[in-house]
Amino acid sequence: MKSKRYDAEFKKEIAQLYLSGSRTGPSLAAKLGLHPNTIYKWAQELEKDPEAAFPGSGNLKLEGQAMKKAQQRIRELENEVAILKQAAAYFAKNCR
Template sequence: MSNRNKFTDDYKKEMVKLITELGKKPADVARDIGVTPTTIRRWVKQYSLHGEDAFPGKGNLRPADAEQRRLEKENKELKEEIAILKKAMGIFSRDVK
């Protein structure tokens, strides 16, 4: 069984606000909730980079990342379709003797 604490995204946001808005030290907040200061600093960094979408949850992607993944998949499929069509054109455009 895991000894790791599981914090909700709302809880993480509240801890970040303690630091960013109230000026508490990351080490003090970390000690109070039982995590390392590095963890708190990582939460602050994620929140500063991604805002409200910073903590999507385990196995979930931020909306921008989900859209990026969808577009990459679509691009790959289109490239495969183009390659198939090029091969078909080559076959049908040959001179039959």
């Protein structure tokens, strides 16, 4: 069975309802057909980082974006080093 995906706005709205105290986790979960732990997890994520909560598929939080850029730069530099090593070996062989 495939789990249903909810968008960030929906998750924020449900988490805010729970955090405000206007609804309990179990009552929200029963109404939406979710497990109460899902409501608690959404509320925790919203409390931890309200701006970057629920980034969505393919959208990384700022730390993730920085890490991805750093890894890409490392790959580029490793390629450059490999090319320079080949060039150095070629010129060393041809200078003799």
